[in-house]
Amino acid sequence: MAEVTMRVWRGDPGGGAFTDYTMPAVEGEVVLDVIHRIQAGPAPDLACRWNCKAGRCGSCSAEINGIPRLMCMTRMDSLPPEEPVLVAPMRTFPVIRDLVTDVSFNFEVAKRIPAFTPEPAGPDGTHRMMQVDIERGQEFRKCIECFMCQDVCHVIRDHEENKRAFAGPRFFIRLMELEAHPLDTLDRRQLIHRDMGIGYCNITKCCTEVCPELIHITDNGIIPLKERVVDSSYDPVARLGRRILRRRAPAPADDVAVKSAGN
Amino acid sequence: MSTLEDVKPVPVSLGGVRGGPDVRTLRRDPWWHFPAATVAFLTVIVTYLMWAIFQNAYYFVGASQHRDLISPFYSPCIVGSCVPGAHGTFLVIHWWMWSPAILAAAVPAGFRLTCYYYRKAYYRGFWQAPPACGVADGHTLYTGETRFPLVLQNFHRYFWFGALIFNVILTIDAIMAFRLPGDGGIGVSVGTLVLVVNAALLWLYSGSCHFCRHFCGGSVDRFSKHPIRYRLWKIVSPLNQRHMEIAWASLFWVAFADLYVRLVASGVISDPKLF
Numbered sequence: 001m002a003e004v005t006m007r008v009w010r011g012d013p014g015g016g017a018f019t020d021y022t023m024p025a026v027e028g029e030v031v032l033d034v035i036h037r038i039q040a041g042p043a044p045d046l047a048c049r050w051n052c053k054a055g056r057c058g059s060c061s062a063e064i065n066g067i068p069r070l071m072c073m074t075r076m077d078s079l080p081p082e083e084p085v086l087v088a089p090m091r092t093f094p095v096i097r098d099l100v101t102d103v104s105f106n107f108e109v110a111k112r113i114p115a116f117t118p119e120p121a122g123p124d125g126t127h128r129m130m131q132v133d134i135e136r137g138q139e140f141r142k143c144i145e146c147f148m149c150q151d152v153c154h155v156i157r158d159h160e161e162n163k164r165a166f167a168g169p170r171f172f173i174r175l176m177e178l179e180a181h182p183l184d185t186l187d188r189r190q191l192i193h194r195d196m197g198i199g200y201c202n203i204t205k206c207c208t209e210v211c212p213e214l215i216h217i218t219d220n221g222i223i224p225l226k227e228r229v230v231d232s233s234y235d236p237v238a239r240l241g242r243r244i245l246r247r248r249a250p251a252p253a254d255d256v257a258v259k260s261a262g263n
Numbered sequence: 264m265s266t267l268e269d270v271k272p273v274p275v276s277l278g279g280v281r282g283g284p285d286v287r288t289l290r291r292d293p294w295w296h297f298p299a300a301t302v303a304f305l306t307v308i309v310t311y312l313m314w315a316i317f318q319n320a321y322y323f324v325g326a327s328q329h330r331d332l333i334s335p336f337y338s339p340c341i342v343g344s345c346v347p348g349a350h351g352t353f354l355v356i357h358w359w360m361w362s363p364a365i366l367a368a369a370v371p372a373g374f375r376l377t378c379y380y381y382r383k384a385y386y387r388g389f390w391q392a393p394p395a396c397g398v399a400d401g402h403t404l405y406t407g408e409t410r411f412p413l414v415l416q417n418f419h420r421y422f423w424f425g426a427l428i429f430n431v432i433l434t435i436d437a438i439m440a441f442r443l444p445g446d447g448g449i450g451v452s453v454g455t456l457v458l459v460v461n462a463a464l465l466w467l468y469s470g471s472c473h474f475c476r477h478f479c480g481g482s483v484d485r486f487s488k489h490p491i492r493y494r495l496w497k498i499v500s501p502l503n504q505r506h507m508e509i510a511w512a513s514l515f516w517v518a519f520a521d522l523y524v525r526l527v528a529s530g531v532i533s534d535p536k537l538f
Contacts, residue, residue, distance in 0.1 A: 009282055009283055009284075011282065013280040014280075015280075016282065017284075018284070063283065063289060063397065065289065065290065065291055065292070066288050066289030066290030066291065066397050067290060067396065067397050068396075068397065080291075083291065086289050086291075088282060088283035088284075088289060089282030089283060090282070091281055091282065091283055091397075092281075093281070094280055094281060094282075095280060095281060095282030095283075098282075099282075101282060130485075130486075130487035132486045132487050132493065133484070133485050133486055133487050136486075152396050152397055154392065154393040154399070154400045154405070155405065155407060157399075158393070158399050158400045158401075158402070158405065159402075159404075159405045162405065179484075180484050181484065182484050182485045182487075184484075197407075197409070199407055199408045199409035199414065200405070200406065200407035200408070200409060201407060201408070202382060202383075202386045202392060202407050202408055202413075203379055203382055203383055203386075204383050204386050204387055204392070204393065204396075205383055206393070206396035206397070209396050210396065216504075219473070219503065219504070223379055223473045223477075224473075224476075224477060224481050226417075227420075227473070227474060227477035227481065227482070228477075228482060229417075230417045230420065231482060234417040234418065235417075235420065
């Protein structure tokens with residue numbers, strides 16, 4: 001009977017090592033299925049986070065053969081059968097145990113983003129938007145917060161100190177969604193420039209490559225944000241144009257931004 | 264029994280122990296293929312480009328060979344040392360003693376250097392930041408594009424406007440290449456097609472640029488109030504998705520166009536007339 005060897009990281013903040021588990025190969029399985037069989041058999045204390053097993057909840061993010069992927073969406077037959085399958089926790093975040101990491105950094109960053117601030121409702125008490133105005137933001141709403149884009153981003157993956165200054169790809173698409181929202185009234189560009197650290201991104205597109213929702217994080221989120229920041233902070237011609245045209249500036253987001261003391 | 268009200272936020276501590284072994288990468292696939300190919304291709308192209316720029320010869324095929332072909336690296340040829348007949352004599356800089364290509368290629372080179380796609384390519388290939396996804400960049404300090412000189416990448420848009428001027432000039436060159444003096448007057452040679460394809464690829468490259476997309480409509484929040492900009496944005500967006508392919512194709516072709524003109528001008532090959 002065919003077998004598969006899973007080389008799984010076992011450990012906690014005190015240290016760890018890879019442990020091999022050789023299991024019978026079952027046709028049609030995904031990596032998470034085999035992890036569950038390991039839990040049900042040789043290693044009942046193996047810790048891993050999962051929920052939906054359908055690629056919707058974003059819980060089972062891990063690094064499979066060194067690449068961030070959802071365990072529930074990675075078919076075993078898509079991996080090289082001749083060598084053990086490496087399963088490790090996400091590298092960017094502190095490990096809690098085995099494959100479970102502490103992703104609360106992301107929630108702290110989320111707190112620093114000023115919420116959607118719509119203009120006052122119309123006379124009938126409602127807000128109205130044209131479909132054409134909201135199509136762009138709908139792509140970003142597909143995010144399942146698996147945080148694999150945050151994990152693969154070398155700005156914080158390889159440089160822990162940058163977590164203080166850099167929000168990460170997941171939050172740039174959130175910021176782009178808000179910035180391009182037809183009803184939002186805040187101007188977050190200075191916040192994106194100064195506090196969210198968009199300048200750290202060197203657009204090497206790894207976030208886009210690993211996104212399980214196929215969101216064009218770089219092309220549709222980060223680069224448009226970079227260009228908006230250039231409009232407000234680097235381009236003297238654009239600044240002069242705004243002055244000549246006397247465009248009314250939206251309220252700067254600094255007034256409402258919640259600065260995180262911890263980060 | 265605990266309730267939602269009992270849940271207290273957990274303070275975040277940075278710098279916790281990371282999982283997995285302290286190795287550069289766990290990847291076992293050939294991740295180095297892309298950065299290695301990028302380095303090889305860009306090195307060949309840039310080396311050729313530098314050689315061609317400083318050679319300062321064989322960049323124009325004139326009436327003596329019954330053609331009107333100029334290398335895209337040398338157009339517009341606006342210095343006093345340009346060979347007779349090369350276009351661009353409308354603005355002659357007589358004091359310029361060096362190769363005219365230094366002037367002609369500076370803006371297009373800056374446009375490509377600050378291009379979002381090429382940034383990805385050379386950051387991965389040359390600067391190894393990172394060489395591939397999930398592979399450590401190996402730098403002790405990383406500040407991205409927040410400091411000099413990389414902060415200058417933010418001026419990509421000015422190079423875009425400059426590149427449009429060069430696109431117009433090279434389009435005129437392509438039209439002029441239909442002239443076959445002493446060989447039927449007007450016609451099409453292989454050199455004509457080479458310069459036409461070159462101009463077309465350069466327009467596609469500029470049109471698919473990320474700043475072009477922003478300029479056309481990306482900066483607008485309410486497309487419904489700017490229907491023309493929305494339409495432009497819808498035209499440019501699919502092109503933008505192909506920016507990488509167009510960037511490589513146009514870079515290759517502009518070097519090929521120079522090589523073709525150079526081979527014809529030096530007499531190594533002749534430029535066949537098609538019709």
